[in-house]
Amino acid sequence: MTESEPRPDRYLRCQRAMFEAPAHALIDALAAALREHYGVLAVDLLLADYELNVLCPVIGVAEPVPVTGSAAGQVFVDRRAIVTEGPEGVRLLLPAAARGDAAGVLILDLEARPGPSELDELVFLATALGHDLRAADSVTDRYRNARRRTALTVAAEMQWHLLPGRSCRKPEFALAGQLEPAYSVCGDNFDWAAEDDHLVLTVTNGHGTGIEASLLTVLAVTAMRNARLASPRISDHAALADQAVYAQHAGRRHLSSLLLRFDLDTGMVAAVDAGSPMVLRLRGAELTQVNLEAQLPLGMFESTVYVEQTFRAEPGDRLIVLSDGVHESPYGNQRYTEQGRLRQTLVGTRRLPPAEAVRAVLADHNVFRQGVPLDDDAAIVVVDWAGRQQP
Known part of the structure; x- marks a missing residue:
């Protein structure tokens, strides 16, 4: 010096x-x-x-x-x-x-x-x-x-370039996400945009395999981003993505997505459940599923109308969003959600920051499968909600 x-x-x-x-x-x-x-x-x-x-x-x-x-x-x-x-x-x-x-x-x-x-x-x-x-x-x-320990597949390359990042932090929230298998993921995705007064988060469960699955997800996510710039309503985001996918594939291919919009002032969350991603809420030591009405996947039918539902995030809540590659993942005759294994893991990692909690869940998921490679993409996002401090 x-x-x-x-x-x-x-x-x-x-x-x-x-x-x-x-x-x-x-x-x-x-x-x-x-x-x-x-x-x-x-x-x-x-x-x-x-x-x-x-x-x-x-x-x-x-x-x-x-x-x-x-x-x-x-x-x-x-x-x-x-x-x-x-x-x-x-x-x-x-x-x-x-x-x-x-x-x-x-x-x-x-x-x-x-x-x-x-x-x-x-x-x-x-x-x-x-x-x-x-x-x-x-x-x-x-x-x-x-950062690469081995080559990515072309489909995985497309997905990683599509992500906004793997974690984000503001005074009102901290979130983190991860895709697996990291070097060959093809369809699952998460996306977010954090603004002064709201956070938009989407988790997409891809359909199919390889480059075709990745192209489908790129189309849907890009359409939702496009709609995000034109309308604050996530029902509009889902509708535009639905139209874009249907226009390209005429219902032959579709995909599931969960869209959430958090109001940073009030903690109110608008939600559109267009398929299979699961939302869990950890409040204290109590883990519950956020029950949302399942609506049609994106691109299944022409001109689908999506309806927003609402729930409230309280300061201290942890929300966990899982694609079906996690919550429906089978090994032998069991699924990861059965016999309380997922619940035990989520409650046990409550004090970890979101990024480390994501790693811990995926590590336990791998132990559950006894190291057998995933036959489906898996996406997980963890959101710790603090809310906005009122003056």
């Missing part, structure tokens, strides 16, 4: 280095700036793989680091910095995240423990890196490639 350099100037120089760097050299430019202006000895960057099982190296360490049971994994899950001290110096593990969506972990080695203001600067630089990594993915393949 250059002691004579003013603190704000040092911080801004590192930010400027990232801003001016080519997308593929983003982390290299930041690493050089951190060495020059903060005296950092070594820089590592780890990015989460598509299955959220390991953190993959971009620079620095040579081997992937498991998310479970590692300090870097704890930082990735909790989105909180960790400082460790040893005979060789101090190590900072900092979350690289953008609006609650964690990309990975920035690891810095220093000679001495940083002071509070210096630590704050480094935490903010890691956050800035998280934002820049999101933007860089549209320009370079370097970071996407680092």
